[in-house]
Amino acid sequence: MRDLYNQAALQSSRAITRLYSTSFTWGICALHPQLRDPIYSIYGLVRLADEIVDTFPEINQAQLLDELETATYQALDRGISVNPVLQSFQHTVRCYAIDRDLVTAFFESMRMDLARKTHNPESFSKYIFGSAEVVGLMCLKVFCHGNNQLYNELSTSARKLGAAFQKVNFLRDLKSDFEERGRIYFPGIAFETFSRRELDAIVADIEKDFDEALEGIRRLPKQSRQGVYLAYCYFRRLLNKIRNSSPQQVREQRIRINNGHKLWLLAQVYVRTALGMI
Secondary structure: OHHHHHHHHHHHHHHHHHHHOHHHHHHHHOOOHHHHHHHHHHHHHHHHHHHHHHHOOOOOHHHHHHHHHHHHHHHHHHOOOOOHHHHHHHHHHHHOOOOHHHHHHHHHHHHHHHHOOEOOHHHHHHHHHHHHHHHHHHHHHHHHOOOHHHHHHHHHHHHHHHHHHHHHHHHHOHHHHHHHHOOEOOOOOOHHHOOHHHHHHHHHHHHHHHHHHHHHHOOOOHHHHHHHHHHHHHHHHHHHHHHOOOHHHHHHOOOOOOHHHHHHHHHHHHHHHHOOOO
């Protein structure tokens, strides 16, 4: 019966991921089948916390987040949870020896969303680490599965990739973050006066993150390389589209890549990885 419950828990995290993020789902589907469910499990918890701080302003969000964090630690300690998402997450954390400090840093950043509307360089760096870089490190633990030397060697690249993904999302969600939640993540940026110079500087910073991340992607185990590279290609193409947009367009609309273009990227990635061209 425990196996049946674990399967049900995994299906919950899988369904959440597929519903909320088609881009990450495509990347996960390009991983080796054995790696997919652990990554779904990580994303399930991340999405649950995001929902608390982003979607329920009419209730006590801080209390809800505290309850989720407490329940997460209880699940890790007990090795079981009646919350299916936490059940699948704790199973992955325990199976792949994911450091609890990464979980703690994640919740610290989620709590920052409830306390801060703008950031200085120091708080921005801390937020990026906890909200995105640690997620990259959790996934890297899965990809390396016990190879601690490889994990240590690729940890910087994993952090850079997580940071790049997060910053791209900040750009494409500039309008909704400001108008719906009053947030501006990038330090020194004012929504109303967002300029070409500021956009170019942010894009250049993200490009640097992507360049450093790619070096690590090339060294990932074969079972994970294709899926991570697909996500990398999708977000880098999205960044290119943002770069070619005006600051006004970035302020007024969420930049997207259509499904046809995603399919073209998927085919291109399959060919490049098959030919060893990454």
